[in-house]
Amino acid sequence: MGMFEYAPAPESRSVVDIAPSYGLFIDGEFVPPASSGGVFKTVNPATEEVLAEVSTAGPEDVDRAVAAARRAFGPWSALPGAERAKYLFRIARIIQERSRELAVLESLDNGKPIRESRDVDLPLVAAHFFYYAGWADKLKYAGFGEDPRPLGVAAQVIPWNFPMLMLAWKIAPALATGNTVVLKPAETTPLSALFFADVCRQADLPPGVVNIVTGAGETGRTLVEHPGVDKVAFTGSTEVGRQIARSVAGTRKRLTLELGGKAANIVFDDAPIDQAVEGIVNGIFFNQGHVCCAGSRLLIQESIYDEVLESLKRRMATLRVGDPLDKNTDIGAINSAEQLERIRTLSDIGAEEGAERWSPPCTLPAQGFWFAPTIFTGVTQAHRIAREEIFGPVLSVLTFRTPAEAVEKANNTPYGLSAGIWTEKGSQILAVADKLRAGVVWANTFNKFDPTSPFGGYKESGYGREGGRHGLEAYLA
């Protein structure tokens, strides 16, 4: 950028205390892992600095957590809905009160810009608890029968891209409906879930209603395969989702899955171009592209291809990549070395397969995990970068000629989580939205979320909905 350089504007990291080490949160207490467990380190992906040591829950720990949740289930589900509601309202308020701490913690552990954790994630987290709090004493009006019953103990496994928001999406409806939970945050982003444990204590939530077990994939597997759980809710990759679906086959465990995506973002020639470009940028570069519903396949109508591409490149040149805690940062750090490697590998494949790669000039920090915002042009449906989820700030650009072709290309994927449509023509929006096989369709906007709005996929993007009245169904018998 030129003559008007913004000086560094870092958010103060001192607002949040990070302990040197964390136990597991079981039955209302932080406890050390049993002998089968261990410890691992969580790092700040922007600096590779170790933030804390965190416990790995082994089978004995998972046993204890499930048992605690089971013991808590009876009294918790027997509470009048109005009383459960008040706990959730209390949690919502505490999150609002401590949202700056949580936002900073989330940015430190995840690498996402403070602008997003502060302005998007945390407000949505509080809103989600507030929304489901209100359902707790109104379940008989939700359309799932006169006396819908909770399922029991819910095993919940969440990803690292929106650690606190995914926790809210899982825990709020589970608790509102009278279930108790054992939640496993992602291995690279455990800190906000452990902070949430403290929020539960501050809210005087009865012990065992929420249990947080940390660890990697093995802990997650132990949890979802535990015979003592009645419900499994997972957000993450389609491959792991498949394994979980196999593992619960033949049991009575209820399952909801929110998995990967490869969303088409379709720009028609009568689109509001400037807003469409914002939507494209927001669609793929929001949260470093670590978004399952990211608009990672841009479909531009050929008649405005040059214009849109030129605008997009110009806009990308203003993206500010860097320190996640700087209030002016648009794109933060890639969450982990592993994820960075995956993004690099797939991007290299894109280049090898003949797609043209472009990134704006930008200086990436020397320490930490970084990837410049990148677009590939000349991509066809046959390219791997047009089919596989990259889960990073990498956009594949394709073209189409007619609405029918756009729909055909958009649907030509095993995924079906989300899609975008940009056109000023109302009838075109409605017709295309009808034909897209995707659970969320954003027309003339993208990446909008709300607790009242059901979210979830078609096809290999999973099943079940989170959010809204629909989100209750996953936790009710």
Place this chain on the structure above:
Amino acid sequence: MTATTTSRLPDLSGSAFNLRSFLHGLPGVDKVGVEARAAALGTRSVKTSAKAAAIDLAIRMVDLTTLEGADTPGKVRALSAKALRPDPADPSCPSVAAVCVYPAMVPVAAEVLRGTGVHLASVATAFPSGQAPLDVKLADTRDAVAGGADEIDMVISRGAFLSGRYEHVFDEIVAVKEACGTAHLKVILETGELGTYDNVRRASWLAMLAGADFIKTSTGKVPQAATLPVTLVMLEAVRDFRARTGRQVGVKPAGGIRTTKDAIKYLVLINETVGDDWLDPDWFRFGASSLLNDLLMQRTKLTSGHYAGPDYFTLD
């Protein structure tokens, strides 16, 4: 005539049909999207050295304005003096870009400003409504120029625009531009009366096609004056216009910009929409009066390290 000399645009003069087709063929503006973008840019945090530079730039961009029925030569002289030396206590404080007054006050301001580098702008063309015959508007313009104004802020006929008589608006701007001679022409769209962002974009293009040197949001005389999203749409218009014609047009939000924080948001908007080329008083102005004192107070805070009070700055 710019519109007819550019190679990448069709000849739009003399054809109401072509003009209408062109303006209605511009991409639409989604209200929610443009407002969200402007709001997001409004959250940029500009601190320390960047803030100091921004404040001085903003001061240099101010069109210090008084447009009251109660204006007197005394008031205008005082305002002009302040335009030259906004902070008498600090000689490092730059002058503002221009003083903006009614045509009757132009000779008074000219006495103070002549030869100083501070421009003299005058609202003409039956400001603020524009509801007068063309010859009256042209006479108004010529008088202001003759009195020493080197910038003319004209209003478009919103009635004609809203009833779809784009040709009428176009012709008026062409005529006023001619009456300006060498004076720069700022065309006030009065965006608060246009009703939609689509209309703001169309009016921006219409004004530029007809020869405007600047496009300006508002008269300051209707309830809704300059806003960030309206200015964003206008910045996109000048950006796109230059890309198609090679001619750069300035932008002037006016009315309602009262604080340093507001002004810096506009500078961020320029920075991230059209870039360096517009970060200059020749290409961006603030039509404002009370803004200047807030800029001065913030400037003093940065240099002195403590908060300033209004009694330490002149009221003019």
Place this chain on the structure above:
Amino acid sequence: MPESSSSRSRKTAPAAAGKAVAVRRSSPVKAGASASVPAVAPVAPPAPAGRLAVRKTYKLFIGGAFPRSESGRTYLVDGDNVALASRKDARDAVLAARKAQPKWAGATAYNRGQVLYRVAEMLEARHAEFVARGVPAAEVEAAVDRWVWYAGWADKIAQVHGGANPVAGPFFNISAPEPTGVVAVVAPPSFLGLVSVIAPAIVTGNTVVVLVAAPQAAITLAEVLATSDVPGGVVNILTGHAAETAPWLASHDDVNALDLTGVTDPALAAELERSAAGSLKRVVRPPAEELDFASDPGLGAMTALLETKTVWHPKGF
């Protein structure tokens, strides 16, 4: 397709066929677990002296036609040589169901309701035929009423199961149910059970491939469907052994959902569910306790085979 299940199904088929071949009309044996398929032979009244009755050939129902199994196989059920569906028949049925699905889903809900009501009319008209096939009269009537009930849901389910979401922002936001696509169904043996798995699947715009346990009643129902304005391919019926064909449907990547209501073997159900995980099909598990199909079915049978699509649009001028 896991190797173990395919090899197992290859073994079962000839064994079952062999057993059926051994069955003589004079010593009727109940087919499978069906309680409703009669133990008596043919429908036709005794032929007048000198006239031989014309028997019905029980074939498959695929894409609106009644083909024999491509394998050429039949199996004997209560004296009838019934087409024994193969994996290729299952494949063909999925193709037919996929082909029919967009148009069926794209028909107006009112139109689908009309078609389902027409099914009820046609079924009512063939009441006696089903009774003669051994379906209790009350069950035929309940089945007719079930079609009528679901016919009425066609243009109401979206209102009950979807709606506007009051999001905190200047957006129009609406959630509407959509059919999940092609549904493979292992039907329960009773006639009412069969209707109770087909009707809720198709009323919302899904198309189905149904593996049936009681072939004669099911194929007679197919004849009802074929004369009821149900477009070809919307309902496809395969007679034979679920253990042989169901694995191919469970692993088929172009099947969106698997309804295992009629699977009674828990090991088979688990195997099919595991297989369905390959393309993340929606799975309706066998009921924990035996279902009473005569009771109010609720919305569950429909909603289990629906996706929810949420559409956002900004509001502003």
